[in-house]
Amino acid sequence: MLAVVPPPVTVRVPSKVNLHLSVGDARADGFHELTTIFQALSLSDEVTVAATEEPGVEVYGEGQDSVPTGGNNLAWRAVRALAARVGRPEDELKVRVVLRKGIPVAGGMAGGSADAAATLVGLASLWRLELTRDELAEVGATLGSDVPFALYGGTALGTGRGEQLVPVLARHTFHWVLAFDQRGLSTPRVFGELDRLRSAGDPPRVGSHDPVVEALASGDPRQLALLLGNDLQAAAVSLRPGLRRTLRAGVSAGALAGTVSGSGPTCAFLCVDAESALAVAAELSGAGVCRTVRVAHGPVPGARMVGGDESPRPVPPQAHA
Template sequence: MTIDKNVPVAGGMGGGSADAAATLLACDALWNTGLSRDELLRLGAQLGADVPFALMGGTAVGTGRGDELSPALAQGQFQWVLALADFGLSTPAVYRELDEHRVRHLADINPVRQPRVDSGVLQALRAGDPARLADVMYNDLQAPALHLEPGLSAVLELGEQNGALAGVISGSGPTVAFLAPDLDDALELQIALSAAKLAVVRATGPVHGARLLSD
């Protein structure tokens, strides 16, 4: 089996999980095991916390390890521009830094409670409104990722100076994801970031999960 991998290794975009989901689906078809959707999701969760979402696709709220999924209603599409780094960030290292970050800022951070999705995020998704979504986007791993790689701050600033509604570290980094108002703005942002010698790709979401294609 050969995997044509286009998502950078350790890029914080779930590329390895997507590869695992595709491989799991391919093996099910190749071996004609006829697993149900729930069985595939259960096996995917054993491979990695993000694998079930890569199988499911769409828009979902993840709880537990991130593998307990509930579909979320989203209208329309959102335009993203991703600035890729020429280095990787270790996910375990970023999580360790998050623990240390919370200790350092214990007096300023509210106690960590059961994770939940901000209602503003769900409302923005239901409305299909990128401006509203930009106002409520955040990532707890952004501060530790920036502490490990301070240069990513300049990338965030550059994107927001060139028309992005908001920028956020993707996952554990180092990829930076910028939300654009529409397709035209996304194309202009892509050109601006490319002119700054950054490796850039454009993406539209939400999208389907792993699926079989026929020639």
């Protein structure tokens, strides 16, 4: 009799930008209370999970050399967390995870969280688990604050440490230009810098998120552009002063407004339409203020399988000896 090995599963998963990010005080567990509005963007990673006799993680693409391939990789942590959730023993984790990265590493666009979310979706299919997206999000929240959002995508209001989500209506598609910096920024370091700036003075804070919700419902990028705001921006700029120049250059190139995404250092520029985004991207890439420029649109759906219409392929028994 032939053993049946399930075919590999490939999942595409979006990046995110924070349209609004209000940071409260540090909690006893070291996390800060957040109110944020996430939007999932078409800039994405692709993650393939496959049954194998040689478990591990492979990384290709954007920033591949700065992504760990061992037990610290968020995708591998997702494998272990899902196995624990469904009671699979650790020594039976015969899974290979291949990451094709388009999302900048340590860029404030939740690339590691995206890979964890994609791995959960891919493995749930590979192992034929009957878990809902809400159940996967519960597992995901133990891995990182941004993982649940990468599972749902769209546009959402996040509270708590960003893991408690409510969908937000966004009419039409918004068009973005993303400026990647030379190097990443560490998220805990940026939160620490904000604490330091706040203890030394009182940096301005973003207001209520209500007007942002209204602008999203109107679908008018000009209205939304006036409201982009991020409490972490001052901290990211304090650690990486060159970002000031990048933000100015995007607006000079014709964007409606720019913001640091999450903890940075990626800068996200909102444009009036797709054509304008291409023109802004072309001008910004010649301005010498960043490493790479990409265009993207949002909102897009969360982690979802691509292809996946193959049926399980039989393999000779010795492959599983």
